[in-house]
Amino acid sequence: MAAPQNGADQPLLVADGLAKSYGRLVACRDISFSLYPSEVLAIVGESGSGKSTLLQMLSAQLAPTGGRVSYRMRDGVLRDLAGLGEAERRFLFRTDWGYVHQDPALGLRMAVSAGANVGERLMAVGWNNYGRIRQTASSWLERVEIDIERIDDAPRTYSGGMRQRLQIARNLVTEPRLVFMDEPTGGLDVSVQARLLDLMRSLVNELGLAAIVVTHDLAVARLLSHRVMVMKQGRVIETGLTDQVLDDPREPYTQLLVSSILPP
Amino acid sequence: MNAPTYNFAYLDEQTKRMIRRAILKAIAIPGYQVPFASREMPMPYGWGTGGVQVTASILGPDDVLKVIDQGSDDTTNAISIRKFFAKTAGVATTTSTEAATVIQTRHRIPEAPLRAGQVLVYQVPIPEPLRFLEPRETETRRMHALAEYGLMHVKLYEDIARFGHIATAYAYPVKVNARYVMDPSPTPKFDNPKMDNCAALQLFGAGREKRIYAIPPYTSVVSLDFEDHPFTRYKFDAPCALCGAEDSYLDEIVTDDKGSRMFVCSDTDFCEGRQAAGHHGSTNAAPYKGAA
Numbered sequence: 001m002a003a004p005q006n007g008a009d010q011p012l013l014v015a016d017g018l019a020k021s022y023g024r025l026v027a028c029r030d031i032s033f034s035l036y037p038s039e040v041l042a043i044v045g046e047s048g049s050g051k052s053t054l055l056q057m058l059s060a061q062l063a064p065t066g067g068r069v070s071y072r073m074r075d076g077v078l079r080d081l082a083g084l085g086e087a088e089r090r091f092l093f094r095t096d097w098g099y100v101h102q103d104p105a106l107g108l109r110m111a112v113s114a115g116a117n118v119g120e121r122l123m124a125v126g127w128n129n130y131g132r133i134r135q136t137a138s139s140w141l142e143r144v145e146i147d148i149e150r151i152d153d154a155p156r157t158y159s160g161g162m163r164q165r166l167q168i169a170r171n172l173v174t175e176p177r178l179v180f181m182d183e184p185t186g187g188l189d190v191s192v193q194a195r196l197l198d199l200m201r202s203l204v205n206e207l208g209l210a211a212i213v214v215t216h217d218l219a220v221a222r223l224l225s226h227r228v229m230v231m232k233q234g235r236v237i238e239t240g241l242t243d244q245v246l247d248d249p250r251e252p253y254t255q256l257l258v259s260s261i262l263p264p
Numbered sequence: 265m266n267a268p269t270y271n272f273a274y275l276d277e278q279t280k281r282m283i284r285r286a287i288l289k290a291i292a293i294p295g296y297q298v299p300f301a302s303r304e305m306p307m308p309y310g311w312g313t314g315g316v317q318v319t320a321s322i323l324g325p326d327d328v329l330k331v332i333d334q335g336s337d338d339t340t341n342a343i344s345i346r347k348f349f350a351k352t353a354g355v356a357t358t359t360s361t362e363a364a365t366v367i368q369t370r371h372r373i374p375e376a377p378l379r380a381g382q383v384l385v386y387q388v389p390i391p392e393p394l395r396f397l398e399p400r401e402t403e404t405r406r407m408h409a410l411a412e413y414g415l416m417h418v419k420l421y422e423d424i425a426r427f428g429h430i431a432t433a434y435a436y437p438v439k440v441n442a443r444y445v446m447d448p449s450p451t452p453k454f455d456n457p458k459m460d461n462c463a464a465l466q467l468f469g470a471g472r473e474k475r476i477y478a479i480p481p482y483t484s485v486v487s488l489d490f491e492d493h494p495f496t497r498y499k500f501d502a503p504c505a506l507c508g509a510e511d512s513y514l515d516e517i518v519t520d521d522k523g524s525r526m527f528v529c530s531d532t533d534f535c536e537g538r539q540a541a542g543h544h545g546s547t548n549a550a551p552y553k554g555a556a
Binding site for chain 2: 086087090109112113115116119120121122123124125128129130131133134151152
């Protein structure tokens with residue numbers, strides 16, 4: 001796996017004592033960690049363990065009940081996300097961050113052509129030249145292995161795997177430093193999953209992206225991530241290097257999780 | 265003349281006050297959509313209930329009113345609104361753009377340049393330019409607040425990708441005073457340049473959607489475009505068959521069932537004025553051959 005690169009001694013994202021409760025129902029409690037540039041962190045756990053809630057808090061879409069999330073801006077200053085204005089937060093979301101949804105329909109504009117889907121973020125930051133936008137969009141479609149012929153087709157005419165790859169291209173076009181992924185391979189068949197994982201792995205390596213991947217699929221964690229956090233009932237019960245956690249699980253729950261994988 | 269059962273200009277004074285406040289706010293923030301408590305009017309939605317309420321609120325006894333529908337003074341909608349105010353307010357009405365102080369319009373801006381002191385009132389069906397791109401009203405309001413208008417260019421991008429040029433021909437989005445993106449109601453984009461730096465006050469009323477917005481006199485109004493696909497006004501295939509005008513907005517009229525057609529000015533007052541001044545067109549002149 002790629003070693004962390006320049007300026008990597010300072011964390012990119014810091015979660016400190018994060019907690020979220022809905023009345024008496026506690027979704028997450030006391031979660032702290034740091035994510036470094038170019039590092040891929042997988043959050044694994046069963047349904048209802050608080051993974052998605054955590055991801056939403058980390059990406060500032062959900063206000064935590066307790067604790068805080070800080071992010072190192074491009075100017076090198078670590079800032080509390082709760083202290084950002086809405087405009088700054090939304091700007092961050094469409095430039096320096098990416099968010100890959102499990103359901104591509106949430107992350108794409110299904111009725112708008114693929115080219116415009118990729119170009120939207122560029123136009124949002126003020127690109128005003130049709131030719132350049134289209135050129136950039138087509139080069140990104142090429143990178144995610146979508147046939148250029150289909151640039152003017154709407155994603156609703158795309159297959160599930162193509163939609164997911166288009167969603168990735170749409171997110172990466174502004175060269176973000178951090179990408180959140182929520183079950184990126186969910187609902188895809190196995191061969192398409194494999195191809196997508198392969199693509200994501202090479203893109204993450206090439207661009208030196210940091211990523212937080214939420215998944216219940218340990219194979220995804222093993223292929224993509226450097227580090228794994230195992231969650232159960234809103235707590236992080238085990239954390240460590242991916243191969244270490246998956247090959248030599250310490251907690252009984254993690255052992256159960258690892259042993260639940262059917263041998264091929 | 266004033267029918268005793270109506271208050272001046274139909275609406276009660278409290279309502280007019282409320283609408284005037286909305287108008288003042290709209291003028292203070294050019295292009296911003298101000299919500300207002302739209303009333304039921306004695307006409308169906310889509311017939312200009314918003315425009316009528318704005319006109320009723322700004323009309324004074326000395327005003328001279330002109331009403332146009334698609335540029336024409338003599339269509340049903342224009343005639344009934346003109347009669348409505350003649351009856352309920354007793355104001356003088358006219359078909360002359362020059363003589364009018366208040367002009368209520370649907371779809372067109374008169375060809376004759378407007379002057380300071382005139383007010384142009386637009387009837388607006390859909391005030392939200394982002395409506396068909398982002399269906400959530402809460403989201404579009406936030407986008408206006410934060411001036412996030414990348415999405416508007418997505419629409420223009422789609423046009424070029426599909427048709428090779430920006431094919432939006434009416435309700436062409438504009439940026440007002442370098443801040444708010446605004447839908448100029450379904451006016452043809454031919455009229456967009458007339459909004460820029462206009463001497464007259466322009467008010468927009470959307471009755472069903474309960475929104476009022478405005479362009480104060482001498483405000484910059486820029487049609488959105490791309491560097492490599494700039495905004496263009498289209499040119500028609502022929503001059504006006506009645507007055508020979510080559511620089512006005514024309515309607516295409518089918519004259520028989522054998523494919524004959526003629527092009528005439530959509531602005532009837534402008535066309536009649538030119539004919540009175542001795543200009544003549546010819547039905548044989550149309551159309552220009554080989555026009556794309």
